[in-house]
């Protein structure tokens with residue numbers, strides 16, 4: 450189709466008595482428009498009847514008398530012809546001038562933009578409709594099945610003491626999956642969640658099961674991690690005496706944020722999303738995965754029967770979701786580094802105004818990080834197992850980078866450097882964990898166990914790192930001694946000239962060994978900037 454609509458400018462605009470064109474006139478007289486559409490070049494005809502390209506039959510049919518014609522191609526933003534615009538019969542009876550051509554070209558450019566926008570809008574509407582359908586399907590499958598909810602509803606919820614929920618040493622490894630859900634319900638009940646947000650126990654059960662279902666079975670960033678982060682938050686708020694800083698809605702938003710903060714994690718980090726140019730990275734330039742976790746959290750809340758906040762007024766609902774979003778985004782460690790300095794100043798200032806939103810916001814963000822990496826504060830056996838899990842997940846990403854993307858992974862994700870885990874853990878503790886737990890201890894003495902746990906684990910990892918360094922150095926020394934012995938035996942057998950050569954070689958080897966030994970010492974002394982993220 451060359452053009453979709455003809456606008457008659459005569460009636461009421463230029464000449465009220467002038468003849469009207471008709472659709473037939475336009476469809477019969479398509480020669481010139483087709484020519485312009487094909488060539489992309491404007492055509493200016495001073496006298497149509499004297500031009501062989503014009504079809505006079507169109508005028509006979511419609512009674513319209515064509516004199517002059519100015520026809521212009523319309524381009525889209527990619528310089529593709531999307532239409533033609535045509536002017537007939539300049540009103541003074543004269544041919545169209547160069548000035549008219551320039552003016553009409555500008556008009557054609559606007560037409561092009563208009564057509565482009567309409568097409569984009571139509572496409573956007575279709576995509577939106579497709580997305581809505583996809584979301585409906587996703588939301589249905591993301592939601593827990595009624596039988597699962599019924600099962601949890603039928604079980605008795607054991608006490609907080611039974612699960613040791615108020616302790617910083619809490620260990621989820623002793624619990625079954627169902628028990629993790631029951632322990633979650635218990636935490637919510639302890640905080641009086643159901644009464645405060647006016648929601649039903651059934652909705653809470655369904656929501657928890659849906660959240661659990663939406664964690665992938667990756668090695669570390671799975672449901673168990675989310676559950677542990679939530680328990681750490683619960684303990685910080687209660688045993689750690691942090692609840693006094695927040696309103697009920699803030700407390701619930703924080704706990705919900707912990708459960709949702711790694712939803713649909715794929716076992717790969719933000720840098721991997723950028724490297725692979727994943728659709729998620731295209732969607733969100735920064736804090737890629739964190740934005741996705743929040744979106745997923747909203748999708749679950751919007752799924753039928755899963756909105757645990759449905760009983761809130763619209764203002765409270767908006768407020769809670771805002772806190773929730775900020776808390777989830779705060780788990781991006783890049784943001785933690787940006788905020789840590791301000792947090793330090795705040796903690797060490799004598800007069801902090803806790804009623805100020807920005808201060809509480811910073812506190813909430815730091816608490817999210819403290820809970821996210823809280824495995825580093827756990828008793829040594831738990832910490833060690835968790836560190837192995839994190840390392841395994843990282844190595845899988847490292848393998849993908851090496852074998853699929855053909856790029857060398859960073860040491861933390863390099864399976865070949867797995868023996869350096871203790872050293873990397875020490876770096877992780879020094880660089881990320883210790884500062885945050887020290888600040889929380891300064892802020893609230895009840896949080897001392899987190900700091901102490903972190904110190905203990907640093908000592909444990911340091912001891913392992915030292916042991917591994919000693920082993921490395923011993924191996925180096927043994928290799929060097931054996932070589933020296935061999936060289937001595939050879940020397941006995943060889944001539945005087947060879948003896949001189951061997952001596953030179955031996956000297957060089959001793960000096961190389963010294964180099965290696967000093968490098969090993971440097972490595973031990975140097976505080977590694979490489980970090981593990983728990």
Ligand SMILES: [Zn+2]
Nearest residue numbers: 710711821983
């Ligand atoms: Zn996490």
